[in-house]
Amino acid sequence: MSDTLLDTLLDWIAIESITGHEGEYGDAVARRLSALGLGVERQEVAPGRFNVLARADEPELVFCTHLDTVPPYFGPSREGNVIRGRGACDAKGPALAMIEAARRLLAAGERRIGFLLTVGEETDSAGAQFANLRCSERWRPRFTMIGEPTGNRFVRGGKGVFKGTLQAHGVASHSSRPLGPSAVHELVHVVHRLIQDGWGEHPVFGQGTLNVGMIQGGVAANVVAPAASASVMVRAVEEPASVEARVRRALTKDVEFVVEKGYGPVEFHVPGGGEAPVVAFGTDAPWLTRFGTRLLYGPGSIDDAHTAHEKLEVGSFERAVAEYERVARELLSRPG
Numbered sequence: 001m002s003d004t005l006l007d008t009l010l011d012w013i014a015i016e017s018i019t020g021h022e023g024e025y026g027d028a029v030a031r032r033l034s035a036l037g038l039g040v041e042r043q044e045v046a047p048g049r050f051n052v053l054a055r056a057d058e059p060e061l062v063f064c065t066h067l068d069t070v071p072p073y074f075g076p077s078r079e080g081n082v083i084r085g086r087g088a089c090d091a092k093g094p095a096l097a098m099i100e101a102a103r104r105l106l107a108a109g110e111r112r113i114g115f116l117l118t119v120g121e122e123t124d125s126a127g128a129q130f131a132n133l134r135c136s137e138r139w140r141p142r143f144t145m146i147g148e149p150t151g152n153r154f155v156r157g158g159k160g161v162f163k164g165t166l167q168a169h170g171v172a173s174h175s176s177r178p179l180g181p182s183a184v185h186e187l188v189h190v191v192h193r194l195i196q197d198g199w200g201e202h203p204v205f206g207q208g209t210l211n212v213g214m215i216q217g218g219v220a221a222n223v224v225a226p227a228a229s230a231s232v233m234v235r236a237v238e239e240p241a242s243v244e245a246r247v248r249r250a251l252t253k254d255v256e257f258v259v260e261k262g263y264g265p266v267e268f269h270v271p272g273g274g275e276a277p278v279v280a281f282g283t284d285a286p287w288l289t290r291f292g293t294r295l296l297y298g299p300g301s302i303d304d305a306h307t308a309h310e311k312l313e314v315g316s317f318e319r320a321v322a323e324y325e326r327v328a329r330e331l332l333s334r335p336g
């Protein structure tokens with residue numbers, strides 16, 4: 001990794017781009033793409049928020065990753081061949097590796113490439129959904145390479161996500177003379193049912209899993225709880241309707257379920273076939289249904305993403321540049 005590229009990555013990490021505040025970083029990426037001679041478009045998703053699209057000719061292969069990072073922000077540092085900072089691997093490192101691969105492709109005369117960099121991937125994939133609906137006919141690629149920290153391995157599949165909140169209703173009263181149901185008791189009963197249930201099994205994606213991430217409610221030990229809630233997330237191997245049906249079978253008349261987010265699992269193309277992992281973390285891939293065959297690959301480890309020690313090793317970055325370039329050439333050599 002050249003010092004110039006290294007400096008660029010450190011500069012990008014120094015730009016805070018937490019979800020909802022992606023603009024300054026989006027401008028920096030847009031300038032980089034424009035310097036390659038690509039036509040750049042800022043696609044407004046919401047006031048002050050935009051996707052970055054760039055292309056040479058009509059793209060048959062699109063490089064795609066996201067502009068936003070999770071909080072809390074912390075700035076860049078370098079320790080030998082390790083770059084640290086928010087976004088190092090998720091996903092500013094993958095973005096720069098893609099752009100460097102594109103630079104090499106363009107220098108060799110390959111112009112059938114483009115870029116989609118999205119806002120909001122870390123929360124609701126608003127940018128990807130917007131691009132999928134609004135991109136013109138010039139944006140109907142055969143392939144889309146999605147950049148996330150996969151440990152420099154192409155991924156076979158990604159589990160879906162089904163997220164929502166259980167809301168339990170009770171009647172407040174003195175615990176010595178309870179008047180009606182306890183919201184906490186009703187909630188615990190439903191949560192127990194959910195934990196005991198199975199969440200599907202798939203030959204590619206494996207087993208679905210459930211996590212009850214947060215429970216809250218009640219007033220005091222001597223008061224029957226009038227309200228309680230729990231957040232639920234399923235890493236899904238089934239379509240959202242099937243997962244929702246499983247959840248609703250566990251409910252009682254005093255517990256309702258509010259769906260917040262849901263999408264099914266996605267299969268990815270693996271160049272050359274062979275063994276490849278399945279991941280459970282979320283990506284923009286489920287929303288890019290009009291962007292051709294999807295691939296998932298990137299430098300860095302998901303185990304470092306979203307952590308206080310987020311990092312990217314220079315060797316991983318360099319391997320990613322080479323793989324992005326190699327696979328892009330292979331895919332574009334296929335008959336259209």
